[in-house]
Structure formats: structure tokens, C-alpha cells
Amino acid sequence: MRKKEKERKIRVVIAKPGLDSHDRGAKIVARALRDAGMEVIYTGLRQTPEQIVETALQEDVDVIGLSILSGAHSALFPRIMELLKKKGLDDVLVFAGGIIPQEDIPSLKKMGIKEVFGPGTPTSTLVEFVRENALKRR
């Protein structure tokens, strides 16, 4: 496994869609994935769905992590998933984190978001999840 990772790095975009400026969580996730040997592209705050999808495309990533605490996930996430599909990037692994009510999670998963991580998730859980699911594509 280690050797394989050396040959084929997992590339991840960590993005903050919408207008909230709480990026501590996003940075911790980015850092944890970096320390797990992945190449993490951080977009910065206040990204539109278009910007996030374009970044994923240009950076040829395997994974997109979305961090949101504003409550706008039900408006922004469908748009992101739709754009990914339109651009032919529907094989990219998408996960989300932040403040997302339990009752919203089933519908998010239905639209293709593989997992939703809430506050208090150990970073090791996250790393394991990404490692296990990322390289299934290609």
C-alpha cells in the first residue's frame, strides 16, 4: 500500500463553499490529509460551486472535501454535484463536513455525497475514509 501511494498520490481539493468564514475545520482536515501523504489543494474561503468544480477539474483531483457551517448546504451542494456531472467529473469522491443537521444527511447522500462528517470526527477516521474510497476511480 505504501509503495503504491508513492507512485500515485491522492489529490484532494478542500473547499469552503458559501459565505461563512469559519475555516479552522477545513484547515485541520487539509493538514491531516497532508500528513497522511496526500496532496491537498486548499481553495480558501467563499467559493462558488463553479469555482470549486473548475478547481477540481484543472487540478485533476480524486477527492473533493466540502466544509460548510453556514447552513446553505441544501442550496449549494446540489449545484456542485450537478456541475460535477455536467463536466464529466461524477467519478470524483465527494465528502462533506461542518455543521449539517442529521435530517439533511440522507438527501445529501442521495445526490452522491459519499459521507458527511460532523464535529468531533477523529481525523484518523477521515484519513481512512479517503484512503479507502479515493483510488477506486480510474
Added chain:
Amino acid sequence: MVLPLTDIRQLVNGVQRGDKRSIARTISIIENNQPEAQKIISLLYPKTGKAHILGITGPPGAGKSTLIEKLVKELRNRGKTIGVVAVDPTSPFSGGAFLGDRVRMQDLSTDPGVYIRSMATRNHPGGLARATKDAARVLDASGKDVVIVETVGAGQSEVDVVKVAHTIIVVLAPGLGDDIQAIKAGQMEIGDIFVVNKADRENVNKAMSDIEAMLEMATEKKGWKPLVVKTSALTGEGIAELLERIDEHRKYLKTGEIDERRKERIENELVEALTQKITESIMNEMKRKGEWSKLTQKILSRETDPYSAADKLFAKQLKTTRKR
């Protein structure tokens, strides 16, 4: 996974059309050193040579990425298309990387005339990744008018960007003034244009005159005399002037020095490629016969030394080549 040749052609055609997805995938193939990388480069190579390649280097935090955003916006106003390769360091411990240059270039990501790629060094020394040069070539072949290569926040010895770019821009900031002496040996020698960024801050004129004084002493280059430009990526001050200086340098290169630089660069590249080929062929042969580990063991136990071992290997290789 090896792509069939038809797919390679499709990718190459996509790159030439400027299709971003094709460009992205092609750069990944090169970056991961997949088997088809060499074929792709050989197909794209004849299409390169049109873009003006800018190398942006300088210490961490000087404002390279922010300056690039402003430069790209101004170039877009002038109708140019642009490719950017931004390099950040790979952790020597985990092998991972945090690529944060895009944070400063957010507004550019949805511009159809701009392609930006973040690249980790993957522990390649010199301030660039191994694949950076070929990534710049892919962007050149995709029809971009200008390709910008941003190095890692670089120090004295990280001057590989001269092997990739036509025009080297060294970005500095006020407050480094006292350290100018220290960086002189590396960066002060490679810049065609020096930028004192953060001109909105204090001491900018002091930094300007420090650099100008240092350049007076350091200049031994014939022909082009390095220029100093004051910019503020924050306010946009000096960006138009910087572009004019870049254009001056581009015109200057047309007078002949570019050919000299290109020739030198190609020679270096050929030597590198040849070295790699020879090394690989000898190593593979040795490993196939199971002699490689025996030899390293002999060096470990002090029976022989690395130089004598290399001599012997090379002599042996020559003999087999002659026999063929």
C-alpha cells in the same frame, strides 16, 4: 494502467484544442511518470515554443501568488491567454503537501482563458517539481500566450527556474533589506527583473536602493541589465509597469540571447535524459541478474567503494555494447 494509443492521441488533440480536462489529465500522467508520458511529450513537443514562459521566484511570503493574480488579470485585459504552474513543497516526512497558491488566485479559476495547476515538489530539489518543465510545455502546446511558473518560496540554491523560463522575475519585499546580502549569491544572479512587492508598506524605497546597489555590483552579465520594479499586489500599483518591463525583456530575447539560452537549456536536458537512460539500463540489467544487491553489499562491507564500483559497471556496459 497504460492508455491505448488512440486515447493518447485524443488527449494530445484535446490539449492542442486547449481543453482543460485534457490538459489536467496530461499533466497528471507526466507528474506520475506513467508509461505513456514520454509518448505524449514527443507528440506535443513539436507544438511548443510559442509561449513566453515567465518564472516567478523569491522567498516565502514575498507575495508571489498575489502578484501573479494581478499580472494574470492585467494580461487578460490585454487579450492574452495564460497558464500557471504553481509549485509548493512536499513534506519530506509524510510525502504529502499543502498546496495553497490558489487561495490568492480565486478569481481566476472560472476564467476560460486561464488554466492553473498546483504542483507539489515531490521532494525534487531546486524549487520546482520534476514535472514542472513538461507541465509548462503542455500549457505552451495548448496555445497559451503566456505560461507562468511559480517556484516554491525559494532560497539561495533553488534556481532551477532558469532551466524552464525565458524571463525570470525575482519577487522581494521590504524588510528583507538586511538580508539582501545573504541572498545575493543565488537569487540576485538569476533575475532579469527584480520586483519589490508590498510597495504599500514602509521602507520600500530603502529596499529598492539596496537592490539596485547590489545589482550594480553583481552585474557581470553582458547585454541585459536587470531592472527593478516597485509593485503593490494589494493596490495594483506598478503592475502595468512590470508588464512593460517583461515585454522589453521578451523583445530583448528576440535579439539573440534567447537562442543561446535555449540551446544551453536543451543541452542540459539532453544530458539529464541521457544520464537517466544509461543509469536505468545498467541498473535494470544488474538487477535482472541479481548482481545489484551483491554489489551494494560489497560497498557496505568496504570491499570496494562506490566510485570503483561505478567504473567497473560502466566498463562492463561498454563491452557489452561493443559486442552488440
